Amino acid sequence: MPANLPPEAKAKLAKYSEARTLEEKIRALEEFISAVPKHKGTENLLLWARRRLAELREELETRKRKKVGGGPSFFVEKSGAGQVVILGPPNSGKSSVLAALTNARPEIADYPFTTKAPQAGMAIFEDVQIQLVDTPPIIPWEPESPVNSRILGLARNADAILLVFGLDDPAIEDTVRATLRLLESRGIVLSPRKGVVRIVKVRGAGGIKIRGEGRLVGITEDDVRRLLAGYRIYSAVVEIDGEVTVDDIEAAIISHRVRKRSLALLNKADVAGAREAFARAAGILKSEGIPFKLVSALKRRGLEDLPRALFDMLGVVRVYTKQPLGEPSPTPLVLPRGSTVLDVAERIHKDLARKFKYAKVWGPSAKYPGQRVGADHVVSDGDVVEIHAG
Ligand SMILES: Nc1nc2c(ncn2[C@@H]2O[C@H](COP(=O)(O)OP(=O)(O)OP(=O)(O)O)[C@@H](O)[C@H]2O)c(=O)[nH]1
Ligand SMILES: [Mg+2]
Numbered sequence: 224m225p226a227n228l229p230p231e232a233k234a235k236l237a238k239y240s241e242a243r244t245l246e247e248k249i250r251a252l253e254e255f256i257s258a259v260p261k262h263k264g265t266e267n268l269l270l271w272a273r274r275r276l277a278e279l280r281e282e283l284e285t286r287k288r289k290k291v292g293g294g295p296s297f298f299v300e301k302s303g304a305g306q307v308v309i310l311g312p313p314n315s316g317k318s319s320v321l322a323a324l325t326n327a328r329p330e331i332a333d334y335p336f337t338t339k340a341p342q343a344g345m346a347i348f349e350d351v352q353i354q355l356v357d358t359p360p361i362i363p364w365e366p367e368s369p370v371n372s373r374i375l376g377l378a379r380n381a382d383a384i385l386l387v388f389g390l391d392d393p394a395i396e397d398t399v400r401a402t403l404r405l406l407e408s409r410g411i412v413l414s415p416r417k418g419v420v421r422i423v424k425v426r427g428a429g430g431i432k433i434r435g436e437g438r439l440v441g442i443t444e445d446d447v448r449r450l451l452a453g454y455r456i457y458s459a460v461v462e463i464d465g466e467v468t469v470d471d472i473e474a475a476i477i478s479h480r481v482r483k484r485s486l487a488l489l490n491k492a493d494v495a496g497a498r499e500a501f502a503r504a505a506g507i508l509k510s511e512g513i514p515f516k517l518v519s520a521l522k523r524r525g526l527e528d529l530p531r532a533l534f535d536m537l538g539v540v541r542v543y544t545k546q547p548l549g550e551p552s553p554t555p556l557v558l559p560r561g562s563t564v565l566d567v568a569e570r571i572h573k574d575l576a577r578k579f580k581y582a583k584v585w586g587p588s589a590k591y592p593g594q595r596v597g598a599d600h601v602v603s604d605g606d607v608v609e610i611h612a613g
Contacts, residue, residue, distance in 0.1 A: 437463030
């Protein structure tokens with residue numbers, strides 16, 4: 224439902240989006256929240272605004288703490304082909320999954336809140352390593368808990384998310400729903416169907432340009448222009464992804480949402496009643512378009528094809544480079560899906576990209592072995608590429 228804000232609230236939001244410092248943003252958002260009339264139509268907007276305010280305040284706190292010596296950081300430096308963060312409620316088996324897929328040996332115990340800090344391990348898929356990060360549990364039923372913020376901060380920075388739910392949870396449906404809601408309220412969208420909007424303001428009089436793979440639902444491009452003009456945004460690129468509603472556009476003014484590829488593990492397949500709990504959880508995940516899998520970390524069942532699933536979630540391809548007359552390198556370069564042979568050259572050396580003439584390609588993206596291609600040829604996973612420069 225469109226919020227239909229009074230001009231005063233719109234002006235405050237415009238002030239927020241123009242604010243430069245953290246303090247200014249916090250003040251503007253506080254003023255915005257008090258200027259918004261409280262009713263059904265503004266519920267979502269207020270929810271996002273309050274969460275965003277909580278995040279900004281926390282950021283301010285963190286900065287202050289850092290200045291006086293710093294508290295514990297939850298940041299885990301990425302390594303390998305990509306980083307997958309394991310997320311889930313207490314005692315669902317997150318650490319058991321890390322232990323089953325990597326050589327890490329986290330503490331595993333039959334009580335909640337065993338894991339106190341993130342711990343990483345490397346899963347192996349063919350010739351690449353994928354970093355898995357086990358985390359302390361999120362508390363889906365206490366969305367405002369500060370515990371959640373630090374963990375979700377990790378998730379926001381990750382390349383993909385592995386959810387773990389325990390089929391021994393008698394309220395598994397509520398837990399799954401609350402978890403997805405918690406993530407969304409912090410700007411992390413897992414469902415490929417939900418709309419994600421990014422508004423990139425542009426200087427000058429460029430107007431509003433709408434781009435991306437998404438689809439506007441219930442609004443026209445002109446509606447979007449009018450809506451943004453109400454927030455004094457006249458010149459911006461609006462990237463849309465998924466099914467985008469008015470709400471999604473307003474959310475994008477307040478906070479930056481991101482979509483993460485994900486997989487949900489419905490763990491503890493071995494417990495009594497697991498089948499029935501699986502069916503209930505699966506119903507929700509299916510309706511959200513989130514892939515899921517029945518596993519038992521304890522009995523090591525259903526985990527065989529997980530390394531491949533993790534690799535697929537990263538959205539990357541492996542490319543093996545070779546010198547003319549030489550053998551392909553045994554270790555691949557890992558690049559984002561959609562990368563070109565020029566990107567491959569760039570990754571090897573900037574000079575090589577500058578002097579690029581053509582490339583020869585063997586493998587899935589080549590029409591025939593050794594096909595000669597230009598700079599914009601898109602590489603596939605498993606390609607062998609030979610760069611020719613002049
Ligand atoms: N029956 C059964 N028990 C499991 C399975 N996976 C984990 N467990 C048990 O569930 C309990 C919790 O496992 P952990 O791996 O510590 O769970 P966690 O999600 O990391 O827990 P926190 O760190 O406290 O959030 C332990 O007693 C595990 O042995 C499973 O597939 N089947
Ligand atoms: Mg744990």
